Amino acid sequence: MNGSLPVLRSFFLFISKARWARQIIMSWGVSRRVARRFVVGETLDEAVQAIRDLNAAGLNATFDHLGESVTNEAEAVRATDAYLAILARILETGIRSNASLKLSQLGLNLSYDLCLNNVRRVVQKAAEGGLFIRIDMEDTPTVDRTIELWRTLRKEGLVNVGLVFQACLYRTERDVSAVLAEGCRIRLCKGAYKEPASLAYPKKSDVDASYDRLVRMMIDAARAGGAECASADGRRPPITGVATHDDKRVAAARAYAEQVGFPKQALEFQMLYGIRPELQRQLAAAGYPVRVYVAYGTEWYPFFMRRLAERPANVWFFVSNFFRR
Ligand SMILES: Cc1cc2nc3c(=O)[nH]c(=O)nc-3n(C[C@H](O)[C@H](O)[C@H](O)COP(=O)(O)OP(=O)(O)OC[C@H]3O[C@@H](n4cnc5c(N)ncnc54)[C@H](O)[C@@H]3O)c2cc1C
Numbered sequence: 001m002n003g004s005l006p007v008l009r010s011f012f013l014f015i016s017k018a019r020w021a022r023q024i025i026m027s028w029g030v031s032r033r034v035a036r037r038f039v040v041g042e043t044l045d046e047a048v049q050a051i052r053d054l055n056a057a058g059l060n061a062t063f064d065h066l067g068e069s070v071t072n073e074a075e076a077v078r079a080t081d082a083y084l085a086i087l088a089r090i091l092e093t094g095i096r097s098n099a100s101l102k103l104s105q106l107g108l109n110l111s112y113d114l115c116l117n118n119v120r121r122v123v124q125k126a127a128e129g130g131l132f133i134r135i136d137m138e139d140t141p142t143v144d145r146t147i148e149l150w151r152t153l154r155k156e157g158l159v160n161v162g163l164v165f166q167a168c169l170y171r172t173e174r175d176v177s178a179v180l181a182e183g184c185r186i187r188l189c190k191g192a193y194k195e196p197a198s199l200a201y202p203k204k205s206d207v208d209a210s211y212d213r214l215v216r217m218m219i220d221a222a223r224a225g226g227a228e229c230a231s232a233d234g235r236r237p238p239i240t241g242v243a244t245h246d247d248k249r250v251a252a253a254r255a256y257a258e259q260v261g262f263p264k265q266a267l268e269f270q271m272l273y274g275i276r277p278e279l280q281r282q283l284a285a286a287g288y289p290v291r292v293y294v295a296y297g298t299e300w301y302p303f304f305m306r307r308l309a310e311r312p313a314n315v316w317f318f319v320s321n322f323f324r325r
Pocket residue numbers: 001002003004135136137138164166187189190191192193243244245246247270271272275276292293306307308310311314
């Protein structure tokens with residue numbers, strides 16, 4: 001969010017949800033080509049290969065089978081089956097990965113119960129194989145239901161599931177404080193959705209300050225609970241997941257962790273595939289667990305638009321490719 005111009009950001013976040021724009025932009029070959037910078041491919045095989053390469057470079061991964069806001073039950077069930085296939089492939093191949101999913105892809109906007117049943121199938125299957133599932137956080141109308149669904153699974157004994165929180169929202173400090181007390185493994189990000197000023201900090205400096213505060217809260221809570229480290233097989237993350245490509249946020253997290261003697265293996269950095277790969281490798285070489293978010297599938301349009309929204313340079317790259325085609 002920091003590197004983007006507010007008007008450009010709003011524009012791309014708006015068209016990320018517009019069906020007409022999706023139809024036009026997906027029909028251009030150049031879109032698919034440029035999206036490939038952030039999306040490893042359209043098939044599970046391509047994602048597995050990308051993760052093997054990351055693993056060989058000392059990086060762990062999390063799969064994202066692209067898709068969101070499904071409009072019927074059959075699509076939600078297909079997405080659930082895709083996640084079950086991912087889990088089977090992780091176990092078959094022994095790759096160092098877990099999986100991240102979006103509730104709107106598993107039916108949240110159709111019915112809470114349908115979504116809960118779908119997610120439960122995935123998390124149960126993951127638990128049987130000793131795997132971990134991360135529930136991505138979407139826009140503000142979904143936040144309460146996302147936390148509620150996570151709590152329901154925890155009550156059922158499914159503890160191999162964690163949440164994402166967005167530093168841009170005013171409510172996040174309260175939410176993070178509550179779920180940390182319940183043992184939640186957290187991925188903290190800045191927030192990729194368009195939110196009104198009544199709910200989210202409009203200024204980037206406030207989002208950054210919130211980010212650093214939240215990281216300190218997460219580290220303090222993890223220390224109080226014994227500072228559990230990432231699992232040796234690279235699948236279960238620690239409590240503290242710092243998902244950013246921002247050098248200053250990374251430096252602030254490292255500085256606080258060092259100051260309080262927090263173990264490196266309890267502080268996981270997470271980044272998106274194709275973004276700051278040299279920083280990913282530097283952090284891994286420095287002894288931190290690093291997890292790369294590997295998105296694949298045919299439904300790459302909204303994910304791609306959010307990446308354009310984050311950074312004007314990506315838009316210029318896209319436009320220059322468009323005129324070169
Ligand atoms: C692993 C992971 C999972 C995420 N999950 C969620 C989620 O569940 N919900 C959610 O709302 N958001 C999620 N996000 C997105 C996040 O909210 C931000 O939109 C995104 O990470 C950009 O913010 P930043 O922290 O990198 O900081 P920024 O200040 O935006 O960027 C810092 C620097 O990183 C680089 N950079 C950042 N974005 C890009 C880009 N698109 N292209 C090229 N360079 C870039 C640039 O060098 C930039 O100067 C996730 C991000 C990561 C890394």
